Amino acid sequence: MSKLLPEEIEQYRSDGYVIPEFRLSEDRISALRATMDELIDKNPGVRPEQLVNAHIEQPTAEGVRGCGDFLDLARDPDILDLVEGALGPDIILWGCHLFCKPAGDGMEVPWHQDGEYWPIRPLATCTVWIALDDSVTENGCLRVIPGSHTERRVYDHDNDGRDNLVLNYRVTDDQLDEANMVDLELEAGQMSLHDVYMIHGSNPNRSNRRRAGLALRYMPGTSVFERSTITPGDDAGFVVDFSRRPLWLMRGSDQTGSNDFDVGHS
Template identity: 40%
Template structure:
């Protein structure tokens, strides 16, 4: 059972993020790493490893980890007992030319899919060592409590996104350095990003994204390119949930976000 203490919960509420020790049991984590390496090796020629988004749509075996009881216990500590899986993403920055992730809030990109997007949460599980040198996640503590963020277009091929927050006080940033198997959890409105990986070491994390079932999934507008899954508890918003035992390759074909 992996649940936050009262002190950790208070820190998370104040800062919008929390770094933690191993959430998956060692044998479970090792199995996930092996599974990821097979997926990475199977990428088509020319595909960027940073773009291994929603892999669970085509690989239902990933639900072995996405619905792991220890992971869900952690999530329950943050958002309560009724949990839906919103998304997942292997964000893998290769050594030497790994792309940067500009300053952003997850909720900004999810606002057309779920409501309220601010209620979602991400568990960021380190597959590789994640350090300042190879482009670990950087966060602005407490930024999840502000709602005056403005975005600007971003040009260039070194970034994973084409938009970024227009003004960020980087002097307030904190590097979230993690060893393999460690994780962080952060709020959907937390301002965060990461630098490009110019080191000789790969940096990969698996982002597992959840929301309370009181959040409404806008199935009528995005159901053709995304689905959510009931992970624990009961539905509270009249959502339509996908079947974790089957693949949905057609969703990937229609994705544009």
Template identity: 35%
Template structure:
């Protein structure tokens, strides 16, 4: 059994010392099974593609009820609505979800036939919570190489501009690792921020999704979200998928669960299904 809370999160100084290959790795797939060729082209050109239908109405309702119970339990333990991470190693329900064929199929069209799910994090903005996620690249924070992770953002609640949906900066994934500064804003969930993000791409794009739909974006793409000032909750589950040839440090191989194909180099633990 993986002890999730014992897995180390490296500092920025430690990450800087790693021999990481950082840069967008384009998808190359002449015979996609789920995506259209123009969707793969959009992912390569814009850094994202959406929307997709992952869960039907009954599945969405069941997942929302499951999350409501988990959130209540975490809050009772004194945690907040942003703290439910590595959920696929904590809950059998999420371990199963990261293998859902409606999600894994499109992901594999981008990453290839050998794919692991290594991250799963509920990002829940409660009504009027005021917290915002500053503009950032995911790969800034991860001890992985090469930077070949696709993030699925699966909507648990409907997400739109009113309740602070996520936003993308198109084409910002083509600039490598972008310089960032320390955030001094108490509202920021993250402690780092990229200033003037539009200089790295186009105008921000709203990631408006209905519950059960999902988007996919590159680990190099700038994204963020405003504070939720509405009366509605906005919850999504991020699932991080990587090609199995991606290497890790600081014990992050323990997070990986094989969802398609094989791991010929043994880079990932392929953690077993949780018992609860």
């Protein structure tokens, strides 16, 4: 059974994240690791932490050549059941990003809110972050500040200025309270769900174990993907161009009637 339990939904609402009981089998994870290897091989010029559009086979504006197996994963009814507990019955897939931190030099993800980067109004997204390797403190697991989503606003972010980061924008120090920070340690096959407003990040991977996670991004059918609100560019730390980003209606309907499900599909 993959649906979020009532207490898991409650934790997602109050803390901004949850690690559900549901997990993927070892066989499934081995197959996904093979897909990840293929994705990395197909994109030799891209850092493995910055593989956006990992699910899209056709060429995209961001220059990444993706793998359809990740799109199949994003369609998995078990995963969609989890997302339904967080977002409700109308579910749109709009992104998929591989964050693979190689052993030794895996890059840091500075503290940020996803909402700083995304053209979704009203701002809403549930990210399902699937551990393809064991992800622990030592190899730079995802870290969160529980409850940091509750005001439902995007805090000020500054361009961090360092050149060895996965993303450039970082929540300013005066708005960060790291005292309650939690490391989301996951075994391969486990996953976490997090809210678009929750502050999160991860340390560099200086260990001798790779740390890979696949982030599937879903928004509710009550939001619009407003491609034109973010100008294409590389301010984020890598090329971002939402102008032709394809959307997939995974469940229910587009309640807004304003999302375009044709753009970017051919």
